[in-house]
Amino acid sequence: MDMKVTQEWTRICDVADIPPLGSRVLERESGNVAIFRTAQDKVFALLDRCPHKGGSLSLGIVHGESVTCPLHAWNIDLASGQARAPDEGCARHFPVRVDADGSVYLGLS
Secondary structure: OOOOOOOOEEEEEEHHHOOOOEEEEEOOOOOOEEEEEOOOOOEEEEEOOOOOOOOOHHHOEEEOOEEEOOOOOOEEEOOOOEEOOOOOOEOOEEOEEEOOOOEEEEEOO
16 A cells, blocks of 8 residues: 655745845744755755754855854755765755745645
8 A cells, every 4th residue: 555645835934035145943842943045046944953062053154055053164965954074963954845936835744
């Protein structure tokens, strides 16, 4: 029997509400989510916690498709949440969808 899990999407904001090369934070009891926008208007979402010492990734510097943690300069890949070598660790990432009208949706399930 095939069972498909359907992603539930929650509208968060418009792309224009996220500063280019910056982030916006979705506050949640289970951990805040940082929603990032690159210079090319790609949008990514990570748990707002560096895997190293728990720094707020939303306060980091976005460059290319990475964010640099403000505490100890770890570079985290925005698409996967993986720390870039030589560092090791992973921040939880969340699926993101941007509709043609610029609405940003986050998959929180």
